[in-house]
Amino acid sequence: MKCVVDFEKCTGLGICESLAPEFFEVNDDGDLLLLKEDITDAELQEVEEAVAGCPTEALSIER
Ligand code: SF4
Known part of the structure; x- marks a missing residue:
């Protein structure tokens, strides 16, 4: 994923x-950096929470 x-x-x-x-870091300029792309099974819940928590629906998981 x-x-x-x-x-x-x-x-x-x-x-x-x-x-x-x-996975995510916002730098001093307010730009989002994607620190890593690949999601393990153990990390999935954490990333799903971030996807759900993003107010602008900018995040998704490619399965
Ligand atoms: S808008 Fe969404 S993807 Fe962008 S920094 Fe905020 S929570 Fe993260």
């Missing part, structure tokens, strides 16, 4: 970073 970011929709609020810090 892979994590996908629609950077057009992302507003850099950083909610994803607080929910799944191994």
